[in-house]
Amino acid sequence: MAIITGKAFVYGDNVNTDVIFPGKYTYSVTDPKEIAAHTMEDEDPAFVKEMKPGDILVAGKNFGCGSSREQAAFCFKYLGLGAIVAESYSRIYYRNCINAGLLAVEVKGLAGKVKRGDTVTIDTDKGTVKFPDGSQATFAPLPPEIEGIMKAGGLDEFIAEKLKKMNG
Amino acid sequence: MGKTFAEKIFSLKTGKDLRAGAIVMVKPDFVLTHDNSSAILSTFKKMGGKKVADPKQLLIVLDHIVPANDEKAATNHQKTRQFVAEQKLPHFYEGGRGICHQVAVEEGFARPGAFICGSDSHTTTYGALGAFSTGIGRSEAAGIWATGEIWLKVPESMKVVLKGKPKKWVTAKDVVLHIAGKIGADGALYYSMEFSGDYIDNCSIADRLVFTNMSVELGAKNGWMAPDKKAFDYLAVHGVKKEDCTVILPDADAVYAETLEIDVAKIEPLVAAPHSVDLVKTVVESTAVKADQVLIGTCTNGRIEDLRQAAEILKGRKVAKGTRLLVLPASSEVYIQAADEGLLKIFVQAGGIVLNPGCGPCLGAHQGIMAPNEITVSTANRNFKGRMGCNTSFIYLASPYTAAATAVKGTIATPDML
CATH class of the missing domain: 3.30.499.10 (Aconitase, domain 3)
Known part of the structure; x- marks a missing residue:
């Protein structure tokens, strides 16, 4: 990981898991490609058509509130989203991002900094997000206990390695 | 410096002296x-x-x-x-x-x-x-x-x-x-x-x-x-x-x-308006809202005490024309108790449907999905857009008393308004 540059898709506060990935699909849609196709369906149907791998989602407070359904985080991973930048996250959602191996950073003072289509750059080594006006914000690195999950590419891979070690 | 419940239980479970x-x-x-x-x-x-x-x-x-x-x-x-x-x-x-x-x-x-x-x-x-x-x-x-x-x-x-x-x-x-x-x-x-x-x-x-x-x-x-x-x-x-x-x-x-x-004495009967739990209004402010469907139950308000409150209001009354009532007991224990107390009969006689214990229509997968532009007044915990299966429908969250009164009146109401 190092530098991620992408086009921004900007949303407000309290974007919930039902609008990211509707509950009606949670038991009927299981194929990653199909899950990806429903991403942001009830918030912004244009998102899946316009976004390209590496793009960045920018949101306000409490992103991903609501259900624990992890498809709402995995759908972005399946689409190849570069990262999510939000003022704050719902806690289960934040965990689901880590478990998906999807970069999610918490940055304060985002409001009005970015509009749809702007270019945003994240430097994961320095812990910075650069905005089009030249300003930048910082974010805290992941605690070492959790960084391992991201480095492994997600919780599946992390636990798989752990089980291998446990079983010698 | 003392510890909170969370700090104590985490310390106890891990054998470590932990803080937030x-x-x-x-x-x-x-x-x-x-x-x-x-x-x-x-x-x-x-x-x-x-x-x-x-x-x-x-x-x-x-x-x-x-x-x-x-x-x-x-x-x-x-x-x-x-x-x-x-x-x-x-x-x-x-x-x-x-x-x-x-x-x-x-x-x-x-x-x-x-x-x-x-x-x-x-x-x-x-x-x-x-x-x-x-x-x-x-x-x-x-x-x-x-x-x-x-x-x-x-x-x-x-x-x-x-x-x-x-x-x-x-x-x-x-x-x-x-x-x-x-x-x-x-x-x-x-x-x-x-x-x-x-x-x-x-x-x-x-x-x-x-x-x-x-x-x-x-x-x-x-x-x-x-x-x-x-x-x-x-x-x-x-x-x-x-x-x-x-x-x-x-x-x-x-x-x-x-x-x-x-101070809870200052609180009036309330609803959470679509599409967020914090869009809170008094029932008095919301009486113009017509309910197509009322859902009483779920893991929030589907216990026997909740069903008793609903039955207290629905007893001897009918669900309003143009409104549908769904009752969803939270468990088989609640279901049996409600049957023994005659509550299920009250709901069915009022014109309601008693669903089997389970999550029912709350997450929009089955058993009471709405049509476009419909409104459900629900005792559940979540009123997100699309939550009950249709992204152009609306959910108001309310208490069992308010939900039952709404089923009878056809518009959002407290029992006093019947």
């Missing part, structure tokens, strides 16, 4: 999963899992789509049953027993000092009986199946003191909606919420469960209350012995990130 902010590996007493178990099983296998780390740790309740509404749901259930048999899991409940959170409470898993993680956001419910319980993702549940453990951060705490005597028709649901309106849908983000005060002391266990169930709607990691005689009486009826409980109380000098004190 610490990240630790914990072995939960139980890990709850439901219809998502078959998807979790796929992840478990992908992780290389063969035997679960501790069969006694798994609690599986089929509730989300019961009975199965299509072949896919039926196959998910079938895979789960096969897994339960293969791994010889002792804690499995078939569809029809009830909503996982009510089953966890009635079967004695939720008890003082228990540490429970669940792959469902409303796992927070069990704190009303003195447990620490929180929601996690599916992959994390698979991780616990495989290794027995999960990483968690010790949360900061928010103290919520509720005082006073509520007005007539004001229930726990109105009080929790008042809190939502006051602090917002992220007002308790990452916090462990500790509820106390004479209002809580006077609440039934059913009412207390409303607060802990809905604490996640305020962003909380968990909700908790001190177990008292009422809690132990409830636990005793449900087969839990006092010696199998560990009462963990916060210290008097514990440090809280925030404290909220509320």
Whole structure:
């Protein structure tokens, strides 16, 4: 990981898991490609058509509130989203991002900094997000206990390695 | 410096002296999963899992789509049953027993000092009986199946003191909606919420469960209350012995990130308007809203006390023309009790449909999905856009009293307005 540059898709506060990935699909849609196709369906149907791998989602407070359904985080991973930048996250959602191996950073003072289509750059080594006006914000690195999950590419891979070690 | 409930239970479970902010590996007493178990099983296998780390740790309740509404749901259930048999899991409940959170409470898993993680956001419910319980993702549940453990951060705490005597028709649901309106849908983000005060002391266990169930709607990691005689009486009826409980109380000098004190006597009957729990309005302000459907039940308000309140209003009355009533008991225990008390007859005579215990239409998968532009007044916990299966429909959250009165009137109402 190092530098991620992408086009921004900007949303407000309290974007919930039902609008990211509707509950009606949670038991009927299981194929990653199909899950990806429903991403942001009830918030912004244009998102899946316009976004390209590496793009960045920018949101306000409490992103991903609501259900624990992890498809709402995995759908972005399946689409190849570069990262999510939000003022704050719902806690289960934040965990689901880590478990998906999807970069999610918490940055304060985002409001009005970015509009749809702007270019945003994240430097994961320095812990910075650069905005089009030249300003930048910082974010805290992941605690070492959790960084391992991201480095492994997600919780599946992390636990798989752990089980291998446990079983010698 | 004293410790909060969260700091104490994390310290106790790990044998370490922990404060808020610490990240630790914990072995939960139980890990709850439901219809998502078959998807979790796929992840478990992908992780290389063969035997679960501790069969006694798994609690599986089929509730989300019961009975199965299509072949896919039926196959998910079938895979789960096969897994339960293969791994010889002792804690499995078939569809029809009830909503996982009510089953966890009635079967004695939720008890003082228990540490429970669940792959469902409303796992927070069990704190009303003195447990620490929180929601996690599916992959994390698979991780616990495989290794027995999960990483968690010790949360900061928010103290919520509720005082006073509520007005007539004001229930726990109105009080929790008042809190939502006051602090917002992220007002308790990452916090462990500790509820106390004479209002809580006077609440039934059913009412207390409303607060802990809905604490996640305020962003909380968990909700908790001190177990008292009422809690132990409830636990005793449900087969839990006092010696199998560990009462963990916060210290008097514990440090809280925030404290909220509320006089419940000032609260009016409330609703949460679409599409957010914190868009709170009084019922009086909302009387122009016509209800196409009313849902009474769910893991928030589907207990016998809730059904009694609804029946009190619906007895001898009819559901308004143009409005449909769905009643969803939270468990088979509630269902049987409601049948014995004649409540189900009251609902059906009023023109309602009594659904089988389960999650029903709450998550929009089956049993009461709305058409475009329709409005449901629901006693559930979530009114997100599209939540009940149609993204151009609307959900208002309300108490059982308000929901029942609304079913009779056809527009949002308190029982006084009938």
